[in-house]
Amino acid sequence: MPLLDRTGAKPDVWTRSEAAAIDNLSHALVDWDALPEALRQKARDQRIGVVVPNTxxxxxxxxxxxxxxxVCVTFPAYSDGRGFSLAKHVRNHGFTGTLRASGPLIADQFAYALSCGFDEIELPEASAARQPVGQWLAALERISHGYQRGYGDARNILDQRRAARAALG
Incomplete structure (x- = not known):
């Protein structure tokens, strides 16, 4: 599956592992159900990632x-936004590693995904074919401010409007 971040396409250094079989993998990515066993097997210099459902x-x-x-949060559909909330919670709990969204998101959600704390997006082949990397980067350029507080934009549109009203008296 193609992987992209705010600069464009990127190679994936993570290897998805069947169950908890992580031997000889420097960057092992396991499913949520296999995580306890993978953590027990983890070697000293090995990096572990987990694929979690947005539930x-x-x-x-x-x-x-x-x-x-x-932490790779799965999105079953672009219209299911629970993964965005989960990403925000993960960052609020101090996670500093890589946060990946995986699923059929659309380019218009790219800026929001990044502002929620995601570092990268993993797309199904069909989604990547429908919206190539150039469209994702263009969509990122089109959205410069958000309406909600706490998503990486210190001066969101709501606060700017309130400040303008207060300045008028």
Whole structure:
């Protein structure tokens, strides 16, 4: 699956592992259900990532965040926004590793995904064919400010409007 970040396409250094079989993998990416066993097997210099459904609660995930280098949140559909909320919670709980969104997102969601804390997007082949990397980067340029607070923009549109009204008296 193609992978992109705010600069464009990038290679994926992570290897998805069947179950918890992570031997000889420097960057092992396992499913949520296989994570406990993978963490038990983890070698000293090995990096572990986990693929989590967007239905996993932060209460469960925060227990293992310190042991992870990558959290990959799955999106079953572009219209299912629970992954954005989960990403925000993961960042708010101090996760400093790589945060990846995986699924059929659309280019118009790119700026929002980054502002929620995602570092990269992993797309299904069909989505990448429909919207190539150039469209994703162009969409990122089109959206310069958000309406909501706390998504990386200190001066969101809402606060700018309130400040303008207050200045008028």
């Amino acid at each position: 996993v609660g932060i209460a469960e995930l925060k227990l293992v965040l310190r042991q992870l280098s990558l």
